[in-house]
Amino acid sequence: MIIQILLIGAVLVLMVFFLRNHGTTRTAAGVKIGFVLFILFGVLAVLWPDALTVVADFVGVGRGTDLLLYGLVVAFAFAMVNTYLRFKELELRHARLARAIAIQSAEPPALDHEGENVPTAS
Amino acid sequence: MSDYDDVWLIVPVYNEAQVICDVVQKARLTFPNIVCVDDGSRDASVSEIRKSGAHLVRHPVNLGQGASLQTGIEYARAQPGARFFVTFDADGQHRVEDVVRMIDRLRQEPLDILVGTRFHGDTSHIPWIKRVVLKTVVALSPRTRRMKLTDAHNGLRAFNKTVADDLDITINGMGHASEIMAIIDHKGWRVAEEKVTIIYTEYSMAKGQSLINGVNILFDSALRSSRR
Numbered sequence A: 001m002i003i004q005i006l007l008i009g010a011v012l013v014l015m016v017f018f019l020r021n022h023g024t025t026r027t028a029a030g031v032k033i034g035f036v037l038f039i040l041f042g043v044l045a046v047l048w049p050d051a052l053t054v055v056a057d058f059v060g061v062g063r064g065t066d067l068l069l070y071g072l073v074v075a076f077a078f079a080m081v082n083t084y085l086r087f088k089e090l091e092l093r094h095a096r097l098a099r100a101i102a103i104q105s106a107e108p109p110a111l112d113h114e115g116e117n118v119p120t121a122s
Numbered sequence B: 001m002s003d004y005d006d007v008w009l010i011v012p013v014y015n016e017a018q019v020i021c022d023v024v025q026k027a028r029l030t031f032p033n034i035v036c037v038d039d040g041s042r043d044a045s046v047s048e049i050r051k052s053g054a055h056l057v058r059h060p061v062n063l064g065q066g067a068s069l070q071t072g073i074e075y076a077r078a079q080p081g082a083r084f085f086v087t088f089d090a091d092g093q094h095r096v097e098d099v100v101r102m103i104d105r106l107r108q109e110p111l112d113i114l115v116g117t118r119f120h121g122d123t124s125h126i127p128w129i130k131r132v133v134l135k136t137v138v139a140l141s142p143r144t145r146r147m148k149l150t151d152a153h154n155g156l157r158a159f160n161k162t163v164a165d166d167l168d169i170t171i172n173g174m175g176h177a178s179e180i181m182a183i184i185d186h187k188g189w190r191v192a193e194e195k196v197t198i199i200y201t202e203y204s205m206a207k208g209q210s211l212i213n214g215v216n217i218l219f220d221s222a223l224r225s226s227r228r
Helices: A002-021 A025-047 A049-059 A064-104 B020-028 B045-052 B065-077 B096-108 B128-140 B142-146 B161-166 B176-187 B202-207 B213-227
Strands: B007-013 B033-038 B055-058 B084-087 B113-117 B157-160 B191-195
Touching (some): A002 A049, A002 A064, B007 B020, B065 B161, B084 B096, B128 B142, B157 B161
């Protein structure tokens, strides 16, 4: 079936592209354009369900609603990956901020009058 | 003065109040410079570290072991006279003798980094499930095999200033071990293994990372390496 090739191919290509280029302005813009297209697709699908079925028939899916569902699954997966990567990025910034604070307020061991470390008490 | 004044031990600490003072004091008999990175412990770890004679760096929030290592390395590499660095576990799993051997080897051989391995010689002291999982991890990683490493997840590593200055661990959690391997490979550092003995006490077994965490590590590594 054409749909299987299309779906799997789309997921693989997008995934690789996305993970390679995440964080660039271009990708961010691409994601937004993709989102708008997806909304448009949704609106058109509601307005002309028959047209969707024609497309669905063409790619080998039984009904238009099924095609819509497949599209939704793919879009959801990308939204998840996007969120995950963004969280990772934030985590890293957060860690670097915390690290800067930690190093600034580091405590060297207490020194005695000879400048040697206080002998370990045990 | 000691022969190991230019060596810094980096010890990430998270809720290790029971053992940390003892571990640091034992290591300080040989290595005078130790930095403990407290990763937001909720027990008495901080006051135990203050007692131990180690330098204390405190994360204001819990970040993870990878982040703690990076913090410790950044602190240590900025210290005057620091030439060699060792990542050392807080739970008493590592032996000071092993570190001494690693540092001596780094001084003599043209190497940038030495990684500990549990898999040379007798492995009967390693719990069998760990043995199987660790072997599987290595078998699954073409990179580790190419670098001829047998134990990618050993926490005991010794390296020189070149490595310390350039190391930038971005995985805050447990996936940092694979990340370090990836960075070594990427930068082309000269790496070798050193046979070490891990002391599996009841305490360290209870504290050690659970095997299910391997799922998290695999996931993080997969996403990261595709970005690199």
